[in-house]
Amino acid sequence: MGKTLFEKIWDKxxxxxxxxxxxxxxxxxxFIHEVTSPQAFSGIEKRGAQLFRPQQIVATADHNVPxxxxxxxxxxxLSKFQVDTLIENCKKHGVxxxxxxxxxxxxxxxxxxxxxxxQPGMTIVCGDSHTSTHGAFGSIAFGIGTSxxxxxxxxxxxxxxxxxxxxxxxxxxxxxxxxxKDIILYIIALISASGAxxxxxxxxxxxxxxxxxxxxxxxxNMSIEMGARGxxxxxxxxxxxxxxxxxxxxxxxxxxxxxATWKELYTDADAKFDIEINIKAEDIDPMITxxxxxxxxxxxxxxxxxxESFSDATEKQNYEKALKYMGLTAGQxxxxxxxxxxxxxxxxxxxxxxxxxxxxxxxxxxxxxxxxTLIVPGSQxxxxxxxxxxxxxxxxAAGVEIRQAGCSACLGMNEDKIPAGxxxxxxxxxxxxxxxxxxxxxxxxxxxxxxxxxxxxxxxDIRDII
Amino acid sequence: MQSLQKITSKFIPLRIENVDTDQIIPARFLKAxxxxxxxxxxxxxxxxxxxxxxxxxxxxxxxxKQYSGEILVAAKNFGCGSSREHAAWSIQDYGFKVxxxxxxxxxxxxxxLNNGVLPVTVTDAFLQQIFAQGADDTLSVDLxxxxxxIDATGATEKFDINSYKKTCMLNGYDxxxxxxxxxxxxxxxxxxxx
Numbered sequence: 001m002g003k004t005l006f007e008k009i010w011d012k013x014x015x016x017x018x019x020x021x022x023x024x025x026x027x028x029x030x031f032i033h034e035v036t037s038p039q040a041f042s043g044i045e046k047r048g049a050q051l052f053r054p055q056q057i058v059a060t061a062d063h064n065v066p067x068x069x070x071x072x073x074x075x076x077x078l079s080k081f082q083v084d085t086l087i088e089n090c091k092k093h094g095v096x097x098x099x100x101x102x103x104x105x106x107x108x109x110x111x112x113x114x115x116x117x118x119q120p121g122m123t124i125v126c127g128d129s130h131t132s133t134h135g136a137f138g139s140i141a142f143g144i145g146t147s148x149x150x151x152x153x154x155x156x157x158x159x160x161x162x163x164x165x166x167x168x169x170x171x172x173x174x175x176x177x178x179x180x181k182d183i184i185l186y187i188i189a190l191i192s193a194s195g196a197x198x199x200x201x202x203x204x205x206x207x208x209x210x211x212x213x214x215x216x217x218x219x220x221n222m223s224i225e226m227g228a229r230g231x232x233x234x235x236x237x238x239x240x241x242x243x244x245x246x247x248x249x250x251x252x253x254x255x256x257x258x259x260a261t262w263k264e265l266y267t268d269a270d271a272k273f274d275i276e277i278n279i280k281a282e283d284i285d286p287m288i289t290x291x292x293x294x295x296x297x298x299x300x301x302x303x304x305x306x307x308e309s310f311s312d313a314t315e316k317q318n319y320e321k322a323l324k325y326m327g328l329t330a331g332q333x334x335x336x337x338x339x340x341x342x343x344x345x346x347x348x349x350x351x352x353x354x355x356x357x358x359x360x361x362x363x364x365x366x367x368x369x370x371x372x373t374l375i376v377p378g379s380q381x382x383x384x385x386x387x388x389x390x391x392x393x394x395x396x397a398a399g400v401e402i403r404q405a406g407c408s409a410c411l412g413m414n415e416d417k418i419p420a421g422x423x424x425x426x427x428x429x430x431x432x433x434x435x436x437x438x439x440x441x442x443x444x445x446x447x448x449x450x451x452x453x454x455x456x457x458x459x460x461d462i463r464d465i466i
Numbered sequence: 467m468q469s470l471q472k473i474t475s476k477f478i479p480l481r482i483e484n485v486d487t488d489q490i491i492p493a494r495f496l497k498a499x500x501x502x503x504x505x506x507x508x509x510x511x512x513x514x515x516x517x518x519x520x521x522x523x524x525x526x527x528x529x530x531k532q533y534s535g536e537i538l539v540a541a542k543n544f545g546c547g548s549s550r551e552h553a554a555w556s557i558q559d560y561g562f563k564v565x566x567x568x569x570x571x572x573x574x575x576x577x578x579l580n581n582g583v584l585p586v587t588v589t590d591a592f593l594q595q596i597f598a599q600g601a602d603d604t605l606s607v608d609l610x611x612x613x614x615x616i617d618a619t620g621a622t623e624k625f626d627i628n629s630y631k632k633t634c635m636l637n638g639y640d641x642x643x644x645x646x647x648x649x650x651x652x653x654x655x656x657x658x659x660x
Contacts, residue, residue, distance in 0.1 A: 159644075
C-alpha cells in the first residue's frame with residue numbers, strides 16, 4: 001500500500017519507536033519566540049545540559065512587541081524583560097535571533113517562509129499552536145509546549161504519538177469574493193472546533209492547487225482551530241517558485257538535488273486516510289464567526305442557529321453563554337450590524353497578498369469615520385514590500401494607519417487591544433472570550449470582509465461592494 | 467516532575483465545553499519568565515469581575531465554597547487553542563493533580579502529562595454520571611490500574627494511557643531525561659540522514 005504525504009515525512013524522521021509509547025521524532029527546524037522559550041532555557045540550564053543543535057534554531061520577538069515606535073525601549077516592564085531575556089538567552093546559547101529592530105523580524109510564521117527557512121519535507125516545531133502554517137510547504141509542522149521546546153533544545157528530538165491522518169478535498173472554483181480564509185472558516189464550521197483532534201490534515205483538490213502560497217498558509221495556519229495536530233499541502237510548482245531565490249533557499253546544485261526530493265512529496269494514489277472529507281468550492285460563501293470558538297461560523301448572509309436546534313443540554317448552555325458574551329441573539333442575521341474595530345494582521349492574514357487584497361478594495365475610498373483600525377504587517381519584509389508597491393499610499397489616502405510588525409491584537413499581549421463590549425472584524429484566528437482584550441467581541445473573517453467593514457462600518461457582504 | 471499513583475478526592479465540576487487555554491490562563495499573564503505562581507490567575511476572567519480579586523463571580527465554580535479537591539472535571543474538548551504550557555502550569559499550581567473530560571485537545575494533553583497532571587478521558591455517559599454527583603462525593607483515580615471510580619456509586623471506567631507515559635507518571639520521570647540518554651542514537655540518525 002502506498003503512503004500519505006504525512007507518512008512519507010514522518011517515517012523518515014522517526015529516530016526510535018518506543019514500544020507502546022510515543023515515537024522519538026527528529027526535528028529539522030525549531031522556531032522560538034519570547035513567550036514560550038524562557039522556561040525552556042532555564043530548564044536546560046538547571047539540568048546542566050547544553051543546546052544540542054543551536055544552529056537549527058531561529059528566534060524572533062513577536063508576541064509581546066509594540067507595533068508603534070519599535071525604535072524606542074518597550075514601555076511595559078514585563079514585556080521588556082521577556083524580550084530582553086530572549087536576547088540574552090540567544091546570545092548565551094548561540095541561537096540566531098531576528099529580534100526587534102532587525103530587518104528580518106516579524107511574526108514567526110511569516111518570517112520562516114519568507115526567508116526560505118521553511119522547506120518541503122522538513123519537520124518543524126515552535127512553541128506556538130499556529131506552527132501548522134509551515135505545513136503549506138509540504139512539511140510536518142506543529143505547535144508544542146514549553147517542556148517540548150526544552151526537549152528539542154536538549155536533543156533536537158521530540159516525543160510524539162503518531163496521529164491519524166485526514167484528507168480534506170476541496171474541488172472546483174471559488175465564487176467571486178471568496179478567498180482562502182473563507183475556505184478554512186467553512187471547514188471549521190462544518191466539522192467543529194474539535195472535529196480534527198487527533199488527526200494530521202492534508203488539504204488537497206483543485207481549489208487548493210489553484211491557491212498561492214500565502215493563501216495556502218492561511219488554511220494550514222488554522223488547522224489547530226479544529227483541533228488538528230497540523231495541516232499540510234503537497235508541494236508543487238507554486239511552492240517551488242515561491243521558495244526559489246529566497247535568502248535561505250538552497251542554491252545551485254543543492255537546489256537541483258533538493259528539488260528532486262521535494263518532487264517525491266505527495267500522497268500515493270493507493271494511500272489510505274483514516275477519514276476523507278469532500279467539499280465543493282462553489283458551496284463556500286464569504287464567512288464570519290458569531291461565537292466564542294472558531295467553529296461557530298456561518299456565511300456572512302446566514303442567520304445564527306436557533307436555541308431549539310441544540311438538543312444536548314450542555315451544548316445549548318454553551319451556545320447561550322457565547323451569545324451572551326457576544327451580545328447577539330439566536331436566529332438573528334449579522335449583515336448590516338455595526339462594528340467598531342477592524343484588525344488586519346496576525347500569522348493568519350498579514351502577508352503581502354493580504355495587504356494587496358485590502359488595498360484593492362479600499363483604493364480611492366475613505367474609511368468609515370466610526371471605525372478604529374489596527375493594520376499590522378506580519379514582518380519587516382512585508383512592511384517594506386507594502387511601501388515598495390505603493391500600498392501604503394492607498395491606506396494613507398483612505399485614512400488608515402499601518403503599524404509595525406508583530407502579533408498585535410490577535411492576542412492582545414501588547415497594548416493593541418479591543419475595548420470591552422466592542423465588536424472587531426478580525427483577520428486573525430481566534431474569537432475566544434477576551435482573546436483581543438477583556439470583554440472584546442471578535443468576529444473572524446477574511447481580509448476582503450474586513451476591508452468591506454472598514455469602508456462601511458458594518459458587517460458587509462464583500463460581493464455587495466465589488 | 468511529581469509522581470502520581472492513586473488519588474481519592476472531591477472534585478470541581480466545570481460544565482463548560484471547549485474550554486480554551488486563553489480562558490485557563492489569559493495572554494496577559496504569559497509575560498513571566500518562570501513557571502511559578504500561575505495558579506492564582508487560573509480562569510482569571512471567569513473568576514473575577516473586572517479583573518478585581520475582591521469581586522469574585524459567584525456563579526463560577528472555583529468561587530463556590532462547597533466545591534474543592536484535587537480533581538477538575540470539565541466538559542468536552544478541554545484545553546483547545548493556544549499551545550501555552552502556562553495552562554498546565556496554572557492548573558497544577560492551583561492544586562489539581564487530575565483533569566477529567568470526555569475529550570482533550572492534543573497539545574494540552576501532552577503539556578499536562580509533561581507536568582505531572584494526569585488527563586483522564588472518560589465516555590460522555592460517565593462524565594454525565596460524575597456531573598450528577600454531589601459536592602461532597604469523591605472520585606478515585608488509580609493510574610496503575612488505569613481506572614476512575616465514582617466512590618458513591620461504585621461506577622468505574624478504564625482509561626487509556628500509553629505504557630511509556632504511565633511509567634513516567636508513576637515514577638516522576640520526564641521525557642528530557644530519556645532523550646538526553648539517547649544522544650548516540652540521535653547522532654547516528656543525523657549521520658545517516660545528512
